[in-house]
Amino acid sequence: MAAPKALLLLLLLLLPVSNAAQPPRTLQVPVFHRDAVFPPPPGAKRGGHLRQSLAADAARTYSLVDTTVHGLLHSPVRYTGIPFENGEYFALVGVGTPFARALLVIDTGSDLVWLQCRPCRRCYNQQGRLYDPRGSSTYRRIRCSSPQCRLLRYPGCDGSNGGCRYRIAYGDGSSSTGDLATDRLLFSNDTYIDNVTLGCGRDNEGLFYTADGLLGVGRGEMSISTQVAPAYGRVFAYCLSNDRTSRSARSSYLVFGRTPELPSTxxxxxxxxxxxxxxxxxxxxxxxxxxxxxxxxxxxxxxxxxxxxxxxxxxxxxxxxxxxxxxxxxxxxxxxxxxxxxxxxxxxxxxxxxxxxxxxxxxxxxxxxxxxxxxxxxxxxxxxxxxxxxxxxxxxxxxxxxxxxxxxxxxxxxxxxxxxxxxxxxxxxxxxxxxxxxxxxx
Structure with a gap:
């Protein structure tokens, strides 16, 4: 299902295609509440999204706890399901060359950046088009022998071409499996970052409806916050607006790099x-x-x-x-x-x-x-x-x-x-x- 025309127009304005002559000191990322991007149907009950997310919240919190500290076997579950049905906040980025726009859920509890990719063996229903890496001149598969592949907790190897495979399973049954790769990410202040390690999901299921994927901003080496640190430092900030229906880029935001501190901080x-x-x-x-x-x-x-x-x-x-x-x-x-x-x-x-x-x-x-x-x-x-x-x-x-x-x-x-x-x-x-x-x- 295509995004509303008004939204597509907004996305066109927020992600220009030229690179700045001088890279800015900070990396700006527009952020939108899902109700602003995909408005709930008329007559939807207040709190409906909240009720749908509570079970996923419980599953997420369980998997945030490392089960090995309780003396239990550690199952192949790294993170838990993200409650996408409750007021998720989407970061808008461009992926590839030429870039395709992607709406990714911001997650401080995980590291890997991933999105659904064509050809897809099994994909959940997202609102926009699936990303096709075959159309990107900057997309590169990562080899099984690479340092990035060894950073994965559960790495795999494609025997036919030696490419690295990733798998993330979430506590509520959601999962993403695909190719580990690098590509260019474009941000709203005319700045792109090359060779960002990301997952190209070929088999995805679960509670990721409407989002194109996930933007992991945890503290690990795979995190986007760590990957941009050489240019912007290991500091970022966000504000998730209470105004859930606002499409203004000045409302919610995510910014990498050191910015002036508000006096009230x-x-x-x-x-x-x-x-x-x-x-x-x-x-x-x-x-x-x-x-x-x-x-x-x-x-x-x-x-x-x-x-x-x-x-x-x-x-x-x-x-x-x-x-x-x-x-x-x-x-x-x-x-x-x-x-x-x-x-x-x-x-x-x-x-x-x-x-x-x-x-x-x-x-x-x-x-x-x-x-x-x-x-x-x-x-x-x-x-x-x-x-x-x-x-x-x-x-x-x-x-x-x-x-x-x-x-x-x-x-x-x-x-x-x-x-x-x-x-x-x-x-x-x-x-x-x-x-x-x-x-x-x-």
Whole structure:
């Protein structure tokens, strides 16, 4: 199915074909919410995408945990399914020479850049045309003996031509298999990067509907953030706008390279886990509700143990809803409940989906919800706006309830998801080993 004509016109304007005389100091990537690119049908229920993604969220978080730290056999599952049905953010890039436009989901929890390619043995239904590497003069297969092939966790070799094969299997059953190659990527500020290692997917299935592939921006060697580091440094930032229908290139964005810091940016240390080196860990120290620090849970609940690889908090653009260790989540939920009751929010007696704290706000504005602040080591904090944690859920009969949009984690890993990150400029500064958060950053 072809993309809407208005969108194609927009993409033509955002990806020029000429190369700048002087490469810019930063690499700009336009980013769009999937609702802006592929609007939901008229009459679609609020929160519908959210409900469809929660099971995939759970599968993703399970596979972000390295099963070897639990003494289990490590199955051939590297990453988990990305919840594409919940408000995904697409990065727009050009691939090949001449370039073809590709909409790739931004994922800080994985490394490989890949897209569906012709000829395709089995491909899911994407909105645009499949990329055909036979039409690119800069496309090159990578040999099995190459260093790039050896970086793969599960490399394969094509016996007929000696080409390297990759396979990524996700925890929800989604997968991508194909040829490891290099090609040119074109970005919106007239700049291209040659010889980018990427996957050309020939056999793909699962929850990748509408996207052309995935843009891995993890900390590993295959990541696009690592591959462009010689020119732009090991630092990038993004802002995922709350305005999901905006097609403005000035709304959501992804930028590689060091940019001027917003005065409101607060930094905390970037931690490393030797068992999961591709993930971005932060030292989260707790929560506040309505100005009071939440108590009643173990201080170790959110801490990373580098010796075992257990625990910790990961900043992840591929997970929708934030998940915190159960005792920490329950303490936060109970503190919110108490303050919500004082503010006149009527709690519902039943759960909705995975949410166990839902409210009937008829007669009570959502803006009056008790404010939640996330605290990090070094004094950094994220004061969440209500729309980042009080999520609408349609329950029929023209009724919309609001639920505390957080979950309990029982697998040892806490995750700061993209719904809570929306509207913040998030800076991943690997060079200085820190992560920054700035409100109103889009």
């Amino acid at each position: 607060m930094f905390t240390a970037l931690l490393s886990n030797p068992r999961r080196p591709s993930l971005y860990y932060v030292d989260m120290t707790g929560f506040s509700v309505d100005g009071e620090r939440v108590t009643g849970y173990s201080n170790a609940s959110l801490a990373l143990d580098p010796a075992t690889g257990l625990g910790g908090v990961v900043v992840d653009s591929g997970t929708a809803i934030s998940r915190f260790a159960r005792d920490a989540y329950e303490a936060l939920r109970d503190a919110f409940d108490a303050r919500a009751a004082a503010a006149g929010m009527r709690k519902l007696p039943r759960e909705y989906s995975v949410f166990d704290a839902c409210y009937d706000l008829r007669g009570t504005p959502a803006a009056s919800a008790p404010p939640i602040v996330l605290h990090f080591a070094g004094g950094a904090e994220m004061a969440l706006p209500p729309e980042n944690y009080l999520l609408p859920v349609d329950v029929g009969k023209r009724l919309t309830y609001y639920c505390l949009g957080l979950e309990a984690a029982d697998d040892g890993l806490s995750v700061l998801g993209k719904v809570q990150q929306q509207g913040f400029r998030v800076v991943f500064d690997v060079e200085r080993e820190r992560i920054g958060f700035a409100p109103n950053g889009c």
